[in-house]
Amino acid sequence: MISMEKEPLFSGKNRKVLVQPLSENNPITIQVLGICSSLAVTSQLKPSLVMGLAVITVVALSNMVVSMIRNFIPGKVRIIVEMTVVAVMVILVDQVLKAYAYEVSKQLSIFVGLIITNCIVMGRLEAFAMGNRVWPSILDGLGNGLGYAFVIAVVGFFRELLGSGNILGFKVIPQFAYNAGYVNNGLMVLAPGAFIILGFFIWIQRSITGHREE
């Protein structure tokens, strides 16, 4: 027991760990990680929200577990160990969804499995959980998960609105607009639509925060 100095749960440093990934260090818009899944699930809002929740859970839990065992993991097999932890978490999430949210799990089944390959999860384990204590690691996982969830929810919102005229399955573009000649934008339903929305998102965010690539 060398350093057990009491640090408040939400000290300035910890708050920063939680909040930074939401905007100035967002995994999608700044680090441009996890793009593949943000294209695949965002054609409607509901799957985006559930996918966001699933990723938050998986990143936070696997950050926690890896941080707990970080001092025992042999360096040369650490990636494999991290993979195993992530895979266990993902399968658990999938099983729980199947038991308690069957409809959603049907919609997301393949994508939930693909969380294993989401670069954000592995990236956070390597970059943070391997070198930090348990509580900050959980916060870091939550923060990055939230950052991801927020961005794909926004993308999902606009893709569903512009592509199908719906929000969460409810019609929001009134019928008279269609009668007057309004047409849903089919491109928004396809993957390029996500790229376009994401591009706008990054543009707006960077012009507000003034972020530059070094």
Next chain:
Amino acid sequence: MRQSNAYTFGFITVIAVAAALILSVASQALRDRQMLNMEADMKRNIVAAVGLMPQGVTDCRRGPLSEKLCCDITACYRDHIVSLVINSRGEIVKGDQIPERISIEAEMDKPEEQRLFPVFLRRKETNSNEYISYCIPIVGKGLWSTLYGYLALQSDLNTITGITFYKHGETPGLGAEIEKDWFQKNFIGKKILDDKGNLVSVTVVKGNVSEALPGAVHKVDGISGATLTGNGVTKLIKKNLLIYEPYFKTIRRRMVQ
């Protein structure tokens, strides 16, 4: 010490065993609930295809499966549906197979004379032996994925009562529209036989069906942007109807007499 091979092997073994243990416990603990959901989901698709809905449920195809909805569907299914097993010659097979558990895909891998197929009949009333609807499972390739659903015919074995798709991996907003009401409603009332009684099935067309043209009764509006999924649906309906055609033929013959 942490770098030695023995330690590495030992550590990996511990991790692997722990992971296996956690997953098997979770799978055992959640199995009953998952099975309940899967069976209820299957039953509600049959119930919806034959045009029955549990009381107080306007559209039981959508929405989360709650405990109560599961019970409603199970009760409704028990009271109104009779399930049978037939072989590839269309004869009813008595045996200990459970029709609800038969997987069409697994059956198609067997030699033809050993294949068994389920049929779900809707009773006219509870406990009556007269049937007003015949429901068959439909399985086949869409664009990206295998589609699973049910198709129900009226007692003339010609007019479609309803269709449902309950499992697929098509693009949300495009091919995935096959699970939506507006698409499935298009099938209701369409005919699978021509005037001479030959099987022509139904075709999902590109765009909308013009009712004036001949053959409109065998055609269904397509989904814009999902023509290939539509082609898949056309193909799989025909394929699955052909499997059941021998059985349907014997019933039609009996009706004529």
